[in-house]
Amino acid sequence: MRILVTGGAGFIGSNFVHLTVATRPDVEVTVLDAMTYAGSRASLAGVDDRVRLVEGDVADASVVDPLVRESDAVVHFAAESHNDNSLDDPWPFVQTNLVGTFTLLEAVRRHDVRYHHISTDEVYGDLELDDPARFTETTPYNPSSPYSSTKAGSDLLVRAWVRSFGVAATISNCSNNYGPRQHVEKFIPRQITNVIDGVRPKLYGDGLNVRDWIHVDDHNRAVWTIIDRGAIGETYLIGADGEVDNKTVVRDILELMGRGADDYDHVTDRPGHDRRYAIDSTRLRTELGWTPEFGSFRDGLAATIEWYRDNEDWWRPMKAATEEKYAATQTVVAR
Numbered sequence: 001m002r003i004l005v006t007g008g009a010g011f012i013g014s015n016f017v018h019l020t021v022a023t024r025p026d027v028e029v030t031v032l033d034a035m036t037y038a039g040s041r042a043s044l045a046g047v048d049d050r051v052r053l054v055e056g057d058v059a060d061a062s063v064v065d066p067l068v069r070e071s072d073a074v075v076h077f078a079a080e081s082h083n084d085n086s087l088d089d090p091w092p093f094v095q096t097n098l099v100g101t102f103t104l105l106e107a108v109r110r111h112d113v114r115y116h117h118i119s120t121d122e123v124y125g126d127l128e129l130d131d132p133a134r135f136t137e138t139t140p141y142n143p144s145s146p147y148s149s150t151k152a153g154s155d156l157l158v159r160a161w162v163r164s165f166g167v168a169a170t171i172s173n174c175s176n177n178y179g180p181r182q183h184v185e186k187f188i189p190r191q192i193t194n195v196i197d198g199v200r201p202k203l204y205g206d207g208l209n210v211r212d213w214i215h216v217d218d219h220n221r222a223v224w225t226i227i228d229r230g231a232i233g234e235t236y237l238i239g240a241d242g243e244v245d246n247k248t249v250v251r252d253i254l255e256l257m258g259r260g261a262d263d264y265d266h267v268t269d270r271p272g273h274d275r276r277y278a279i280d281s282t283r284l285r286t287e288l289g290w291t292p293e294f295g296s297f298r299d300g301l302a303a304t305i306e307w308y309r310d311n312e313d314w315w316r317p318m319k320a321a322t323e324e325k326y327a328a329t330q331t332v333v334a335r
Contacts, residue, residue: 002028004071006058006104007078008051009033011182012118014043016077016220021047024224032056032067033078034096042314043181058100061107068107073114073227076104079154081120083147084185084270084329090146097150098157105161108169115169116227117158121212121237122148123173126274129210134280135173137235144272155235162233170230172223174238175279178300179216180307184315185322188301191250191264192308193319195257202326205269207247210276214240215300218292225290239279240292249301256302 003020007013008031020027030052033039044051056063058078068074078100080086080093101117108115124135125142141156143149161167178188191201222238230236244252251261284290294300308315 009039013077086146101154123152134278175212201264213242239281242297
């Protein structure tokens with residue numbers, strides 16, 4: 001099997017590549033990545049001799065078409081995905097998430113190639129903290145940021161290409177990922193690397209925003225399950241029942257790293273900060289037989305902390321620039 005992985009040098013995509021190389025020796029992997037700040041050749045270290053890396057833009061048809069033509073399947077991870085950045089400049093999100101998806105869909109349509117689309121639970125908007133409901137495959141879309149709205153638009157493109165042109169596609173909407181090789185601008189690795197550096201973690205607002213966390217390896221195992229057994233044209237939600245509020249995440253990180261649980265600072269909240277996400281992954285579990293392998297969020301968090309401790313050479317080059325950017329926008333709030 002020949003598979004094209006877009007965004008395969010980014011966080012989730014590179015972990016998918018590592019998992020694929022480790023567990024599926026019969027799969028030939030080509031990675032297409034624009035190598036923006038979020039992509040890194042270092043993220044493919046250890047498998048780079050087993051993978052072909054093509055540097056290019058997913059929205060560039062002249063690059064995309066020949067790669068799709070020679071593939072049996074495309075897994076589309078490539079996306080601009082940071083909410084804060086989408087508020088500063090929405091255009092790259094439109095270009096990558098919408099135009100890039102369109103470009104891939106046209107290529108898989110021309111060459112009749114299997115396509116799997118990676119999306120997010122953020123397309124559904126948010127839930128009230130005291131609402132027992134969870135997102136399902138039939139939850140209406142209600143995105144709240146340029147990031148989530150462009151991901152919602154990309155999902156709708158996929159659905160339209162399935163219905164209008166018969167493209168052999170599936171979609172997965174996943175909850176918040178954490179684990180190795182995640183950029184230090186993101187919530188969990190930022191807090192871990194701050195603690196490693198002896199810096200107090202930063203917490204938006206009251207810290208009561210809830211996310212449904214899943215380890216990236218569990219997410220990627222679910223993606224392969226959908227590729228292998230999912231029904232064409234269908235959407236599957238991927239989640240590991242990992243609902244935790246942000247304050248608890250910070251306190252867990254501090255405790256696991258030997259610091260006091262209250263050794264953090266509050267900073268001003270970002271605009272439009274969704275309150276709660278929660279995934280109902282019943283369909284994926286009952287119809288396709290997937291279950292997460294990490295027993296709890298805290299177990300996965302402990303393993304993630306160890307990875308960042310052991311791989312400082314991976315994240316150190318990007319840390320200073322990330323903290324400089326945040327320092328210009330975040331104000332510490334007394335509590």
